[in-house]
Amino acid sequence: MSITSSILGFPRMGANRELKHLTEAFWKGTVTEAELLSGAKEIREKHWKIQEAKGIDAIPSNDFSLYDHILDAAVTFGAIPPRYQSLSGLKQYFAMARGLQADGVDVASLPMSKYFDTNYHYVPVSLNTTTEFKLATNSKPVQEFNEAKALGIKTRPYIVGPVSFLLLARVSKDAPVGFNKLNLIDSLVDVYAQLIAELGANGAEWIQLDEPHLVVDLTPVEQAVYTRAYTLLASKLKATGSTVKLLVATYFEGLGNNTELAFALPGVSAIHVDLVRGIDSFDGVLAAASKSNVKLSVGVVNGRNVWKADLDAAIKLVTRAVDALGAERVIVASSCSLLHSPHSLEAELTGAKVDTEFIDWMSFAVQKLEEIVVITKAVKLGRDFVKEALFANAKSILARAHSARIHNPAVQARLKAVQPSMLTRKSPYPARRTVQNKLLNLPRYPTTTIGSFPQTATLRRIRAQFKKGSIAQDEYERLLKEEIAHVVKFQEELDIDVLVHGEAERNDMVEYFGEQLDGVGFTKNGWVQSYGSRCVKPPVIYGDVSRPAAMTVAWTTYAQSLTSRPMKGMLTGPLTILCWSFVRDDQPREFTAKQIALAVRDEVVDLEKAGIKVIQIDEPAIREGLPLRRTKWDSYLKWAVDAFLLSSTGVNDGTQIHSHMCYSDFEDIMDAIIQLDCDVLSIESAKSDLKLLQAFQAREYPNELGPGVFDIHTQRVAPTDEMKTRVVEMETCLSGDRLWVNPDCGLKTRAWPETEAVLKNMVQTAKAFRAIAAAHAA
Structure with a gap:
């Protein structure tokens, strides 16, 4: 085995926002449910084929959503608040997302909140003592894994991790005083184990569990819940005979004081870290990984910005990981899901007025796939194997740094002249x-x-x-x-x-x-x-x-x-x-x-x-x-x-x-x-x-x-x-x-x-x- 490449997720909307137009047409009644689902399937298939053609080894599935991936998880695990339970299917799903006032039904939507420090809004589910988790029949993660498999593409299904799912949720207004949503972890893990076992039975070899809360300041109780959750999950999966491997993905910051916790989680075969925003934690990550036998996924291509990656700097980071762990234990990846990036630069290169200098500085999701593959090949096969790509990248990075368009001495002088009285x-x-x-x-x-x-x-x-x-x-x-x-x-x-x-x-x-x-x-x-x-x-x-x-x-x-x-x-x-x-x-x-x-x-x-x-x-x-x-x-x-x-x-x-x-x-x-x-x-x-x-x-x-x-x-x-x-x-x-x-x-x-x-x-x-x-x- 050798070093491999992956991403944590791909943009959903399509090259020309096809999903946006499709869902809005469905809401207006000009597109049927069958047409919506068929069109969404076409978008997913197109995205999987793009990743496969670019050479990505671990392609995610279930990262697609008609509205929000956290809401999808709530539906998958049966966390449906009582006021929506008389509804079903897409009517229920979109009522939770957008509210519904039609056909004698009048229900408000679930709240909406920012996903960590991004401008992406997710839909947090409300939990109560009455919440009973139950795995949906023919669940979305299984459906989409099998869709990709039918195309000949074996994907790595994505699921929000169980602890982050609870931490992202809200406590229902009518919950009794003292109710702690983290006390639901045992029953939730049971459903996760069922889903992971089912995915394994359908041929999944790896599952990606996103646990971004591992990069925030966790209380001792929350840290203990992480250990308990993954201990229970490992035990349940072992009891089913499942051989599925788990990759726990973190992003938007470094692991910091949660590093030892993350690498000690039972039953986890790989940990993903964000080396764009969490580079300060890299030394600690390498030390912890060296003491374990887990793989390390290194996020060296920025999933949240449009600038080209400095491929030379990224190769050096990946090489450090390979030198410490061995090539077979290193995965080259995006820092986070590419959900936060535009689809492709292709549209920017057409038209009468193309600003080639400006465009040459940037990289969108499709181009980030190419960057990840170049980095992987450079470490795996040597820099000479991709020398043209490395030369072009270095030229772009240098040109941007020295462009006269970037620096304005008058603006810099005005900023330096700001006085406290101006505040x-x-x-x-x-x-x-x-x-x-x-x-x-x-x-x-x-x-x-x-x-x-x-x-x-x-x-x-x-x-x-x-x-x-x-x-x-x-x-x-x-x-x-x-x-x-x-x-x-x-x-x-x-x-x-x-x-x-x-x-x-x-x-x-x-x-x-x-x-x-x-x-x-x-x-x-x-x-x-x-x-x-x-x-x-x-x-x-x-x-x-x-x-x-x-x-x-x-x-x-x-x-x-x-x-x-x-x-x-x-x-x-x-x-x-x-x-x-x-x-x-x-x-x-x-x-x-x-x-x-x-x-x-x-x-x-x-x-x-x-x-x-x-x-x-x-x-x-x-x-x-x-x-x-x-x-x-x-x-x-x-x-x-x-x-x-x-x-x-x-x-x-x-x-x-x-x-x-x-x-x-x-x-x-x-x-x-x-x-x-x-x-x-x-x-x-x-x-x-x-x-x-x-x-x-x-x-x-x-x-x-x-x-x-x-x-x-x-x-x-x-x-x-x-x-x-x-x-x-x-x-x-x-x-x-x-x-x-x-x-x-x-x-x-x-x-x-x-x-x-x-x-x-x-x-x-x-x-x-x-x-x-x-x-x-x-």
Whole structure:
């Protein structure tokens, strides 16, 4: 045997987002269930064949999903909350993901949360003492393994590991006090053993169990659960006579103080480590692996960024592993699943205007397969065997490092000139609030939305035609102004207090700004999955960032000219632009974040000068950027807070600064959130059943807060009674004179009929509470 190659997972959407279009057509009723399943099977088969053709030895299966792989595991193991159990099949599956309000059924979706420090959103299942795990008949992992086998491709099935499955789950709201979800580990492992044995019976030789929690700070109890889980699993598999080998995959950080634990897990034949983000743990990993007989999978090709791998550096790392363990015990792999990478560079190389220099710096999922194979061959057969590939790679790496497009001395000098006085508002919040109340004259429980309104097919077509040059600039602007006028009138008719212009001109909350910043590039087809069918095309931050001209002032001031009500200027914050982009890896992220912050600061100041009195700087990604190890938190939070303050504090007291955050757990960073000192903070809370609000309640948030009263990731229209219940719960956290009433998030993905219905209910809810407050005052 010799060194082999593998990846941990492949992007699902397809080269041209075929899966997105297929599932959305199914939801609209224009594609049947049979057509959906057949189309999904075709996509899977195409992806397996790509990996096989590129020469990958261990090809994963079950990494494909119609919505989310963690939700898939919940269905596979029978962890279905009671409210969905009257449903079945895809109706049940998508009800859990998106909610369902049809045919007499009205159920909300499960919550949604960020997967570690990525922009991928997973669906955590809710667990209770009543949860009974049961392996699904003809389960998805077995089906997809057999699909690949029928093509002549023997895959390594992927399953989220049992301990990480529990740690990613949430405790049901109605669970008894003291319920510990980790106590379910024995019954869960029993079902895992059944599945693994079944896969083995169908011919699987290896199973990949993802245990990313092995890279976080585990409590002694959690560490003990890992040992217990894998001891039980090994025992059960031995009892069935199974000979399947287990690879435990970790990623996004190094193993650190969990290294000995990982390599001592019973019944495990290989451990995967991320050497892109966890290089500091490599020495300890090699020492632990040398004492064991397990294989070591080394993740040396970055699965989370678009830059070409430095093949020479990667070969040296793999060679260290081979020298320590022997070639037969080393696997060359991606650092994590390629789910977080775009599909292929092929589409970037077509068209009239191809930026060959920019494209030459990058590597997408298909190209990363090639890099892994080149590294494997270089170590296995010698560098001369792949010398042309190594030469071309070294040339690209050197060219990028010395490109004049990357370094801007003026931007670097401005960053060095930042003073502490640029990180504080002129007055503390109570004084600002007095000034803002007089200027804005808002009612109690003021209503607003988070920014975007429905992006219709017509809007998307107009933007596409403008980019292609088939619509002139003046005609494009006229059409968008018509849409903005419609949105403003719509909000006035609903009697919303603080309006937004609807963002008709924006394709994406990060991409729109990235397109107008120097030092940022874009791909034609570099889509990655964010959640469900939602895909984003992240900017590529390749150099020093600056703002050459105003980005939003013209559209916002036009919208303000149509109404006497306050119009919010809508911006994306520096941390979110950073985290939701593919970021340069040749300087600390802190420097890049603060360069972006200075660009956003310029826009904030220009909006204020143009007469905009309310400005929202969205920062949904601030928690996402938090390092996975607590020892790194303080450093990150210091520069992250400073970056937001740098972007937001250049205005007068009368300008009300808002921010928005969503789909993350904020309990651990409440001090930092308070330090952001925005006047009004809106948060997602409806989809998470007010879980996020509890963090603000425990820490007594001092400024104004707008917890979402309805979930925007569903077609379901939340009734006023449901919203009123949420407001009552909010008032246990914050006094009514500091509460705003708003949605969880932007309305971009919703249709107009449901948007109108749910916003009417929202306004009625706010007015009902105003009436109660007025009656009490009388």
